[in-house]
Each structure stands twice: as C-alpha cells, then as structure tokens.
Amino acid sequence: MTKYKLEYIWLDGYTPTPNLRGKTQIKEFASFPTLEQLPLWGFDGSSTQQAEGHSSDCVLKPVAVFPDAARSNGALVMCEVMMPDGKTPHPSNKRATILDDADAWFGFEQEYFFYKDGRPLGFPADGYPAPQGPYYTGVGFKQVGDIARKMVEEHLDLCLAAGINHEGINAEVAKGQWEFQIFGKGSKTAADQMWIARYLLLRLSEKYGVDIEFHCKPLGDTDWNGSGMHCNFSTKYMRETGGKDYFEKLMEAFKHARADHIAVYGPDNHMRLTGKHETASIDTFSYGVADRGASIRVPHSFVNSGYKGYLEDRRPNSQGDPYQIASQVLKTIATVAAGSKVAA
Ligand code: ADP
Ligand code: MN
Ligand code: MN
Ligand code: MN
Numbered sequence: 001m002t003k004y005k006l007e008y009i010w011l012d013g014y015t016p017t018p019n020l021r022g023k024t025q026i027k028e029f030a031s032f033p034t035l036e037q038l039p040l041w042g043f044d045g046s047s048t049q050q051a052e053g054h055s056s057d058c059v060l061k062p063v064a065v066f067p068d069a070a071r072s073n074g075a076l077v078m079c080e081v082m083m084p085d086g087k088t089p090h091p092s093n094k095r096a097t098i099l100d101d102a103d104a105w106f107g108f109e110q111e112y113f114f115y116k117d118g119r120p121l122g123f124p125a126d127g128y129p130a131p132q133g134p135y136y137t138g139v140g141f142k143q144v145g146d147i148a149r150k151m152v153e154e155h156l157d158l159c160l161a162a163g164i165n166h167e168g169i170n171a172e173v174a175k176g177q178w179e180f181q182i183f184g185k186g187s188k189t190a191a192d193q194m195w196i197a198r199y200l201l202l203r204l205s206e207k208y209g210v211d212i213e214f215h216c217k218p219l220g221d222t223d224w225n226g227s228g229m230h231c232n233f234s235t236k237y238m239r240e241t242g243g244k245d246y247f248e249k250l251m252e253a254f255k256h257a258r259a260d261h262i263a264v265y266g267p268d269n270h271m272r273l274t275g276k277h278e279t280a281s282i283d284t285f286s287y288g289v290a291d292r293g294a295s296i297r298v299p300h301s302f303v304n305s306g307y308k309g310y311l312e313d314r315r316p317n318s319q320g321d322p323y324q325i326a327s328q329v330l331k332t333i334a335t336v337a338a339g340s341k342v343a344a
Pocket of ligand 2: 109179181
C-alpha cells in the first residue's frame, strides 16, 4: 500500500468568478486511485461564501482525477460541491448544469498575463516597454524576458504529466502575455482540464514569485491587448450533418441568446469587447468567415466542408468559468432542432 497525497480541488462561491480552493488528504491505495475509489469529503462552506456559519458543511464529490507530477504520490482531484446530502448540487456548482453529451467537443484558448510588482512581467517600473508588435510568438530576452518561458514550459510539463490534453502554447500580443490551448471530447472534459491547468499555473506562480493575472483587460483602455478564452465547439450533428440551413438557424439562436452568453463569458468584458484588438462589440452579435473581429469566427474549413465542423466563439474572456461557458453554449445549441430549416 502507498500513501497518496490527494489534493481535493473545488470552486468557491464568489461571484462573478469563482476562485480555486484546494486541500490535501492522505489515503492509502495499492496503486494510483481511480475516481470510484475516491471518497466524498467535506469543507467549511462559511469560509468560501458557500454556507452560513450555523450550518456550514459542504460536500466535495470527486469528478476527475489526475497525477500530480510536482508531488511524490500526488493526485489532483477535481470536485463538484454538493449539499450536505451529498446528492444535490450546491447552487455554486455550475458543472452540474452542463448537459451530458459525450460527443460535444470543446477547445479553450486561455490567455493570461504574468504579473510582478503590480505590472506585467517585463514592463518597466514607470511607463511602458516598446509598443506591442514583436511580442506575439516572439523569441529572445528583449521580447519575452528570462522567467516567463521557464514558467510556461514547466506548466506545460506539469499539465502533460497530469494527462491534460494541451494542444499548444504561444507568447501573446502584449508583453508578459501568454496562451495555452486545451481540447477535450465530452461536454465537461475540456472545462475540467482547464480548471486543473489554471490550478497548476497558480500553484507554480508561488514558486517563482510571479502572479497570474486572469483579468480580461488589466491595462485598461490602452493599446495593449486584453485576454480572452476563445471557445471552440462542435457537436456530433455539427461535425457530421451540419449544412447551411442548420448553421443559420444556430446563429439565429446565438443572436437571440446574446445576453445569456455575455452574462457568463467573464466579468468586465465590456472593457475588452470594444471592436478593437481583434474583438467584436459586446452589444451586437456577429459572425463571419475567418473574421477575427466577429463574435463567432467561422473557420474556412467549416464552409469548405459544407458548413460542417466547429465554430469559434471569440467572446469568452480569460476570467470566464469554462463550466458556465460550456453550459450556455450547449443550452443554446439545444434550442435548435437538428435538421430543421430556417423559416423563409
Ligand atoms: P486560433 O488562435 O487561430 O483561434 P488555436 O489553434 O489557438 O487557433 O485554437 C483553435 C482550437 O480549436 C484548438 O485548440 C482546438 O482545440 C479547437 N478545435 C479544433 N477542432 C475542433 C472541433 N472539431 N471541435 C471543437 N474544438 C475544436
Ligand atoms: Mn489561439
Ligand atoms: Mn490568442
Ligand atoms: Mn482563437
């Protein structure tokens, strides 16, 4: 038998964006534990805005488990928060609102800034570095400094060791800004992995004394890009049947549900969705082929294969909760009857 360090990780009750929380319990197993072997656990919800002091117990229900390469015999256990009965989802538990669909695929592109001393890593104490332009996918000390890539690479290795399906990484448009992409099959897979990847990034930030800034427009109304978390999505029907009629009906549904989407696409998004810096205005819904200034970008491949494949919703921001984003996208798709025609 081996003693495993099980890090139970959950989302707290803060709004509009939840924070990650985690605590460790030690349990013995013959080999790396399966999800079924992991017991329910509890925590004090009065300290996380999930309960009142007089009845503060909340339940942690493991929903995904990953190896933790930074700890000997470590496991990262993603949990849903449940009511004391262990069966009813807590109101803060948005994962439980995602429609079950093993054939829904999501790809999230997480952008973020490294921050040190209250400013982006590599920014001088006063003023600004050279304007953005050379930083996107840049190389060299002048472009990326000396710590950022080390952290990015270490984070990537931790994620890969955990079995997280990273698809890539790149330096972004602003100095100190980076991106990674996670793709997953199953309506909750990519979102689970995104939260674990964020956890690993935040934990790594402790070691380097460098903060992670997930706010979507940390430099405000300047010529520095904000951070998004584009949501690429497809269902089996979109991939295998699709068609122009269905696509147009889908876009009608997204237009109709614009406010519901914006409500869960991350706080302060009006600062980022201005129509500048490869974004669309927050107040209108638009779509366009290969259009990075639209709410939804339709890849060339989608049109070329007869309106089949995936679409990219460019509105979700870096601080958005991937559970709430995936939940809303699938909810809107579900309002469109497959195979139906657009009314003339
Ligand atoms: P860009 O920066 O040009 O938008 P990226 O490569 O960063 O492109 O992101 C595109 C993402 O689309 C990939 O990370 C991938 O996860 C996702 N993706 C590709 N095919 C599908 C699909 N069929 N369904 C859902 N997402 C997909
Ligand atoms: Mn990208
Ligand atoms: Mn990007
Ligand atoms: Mn993108």
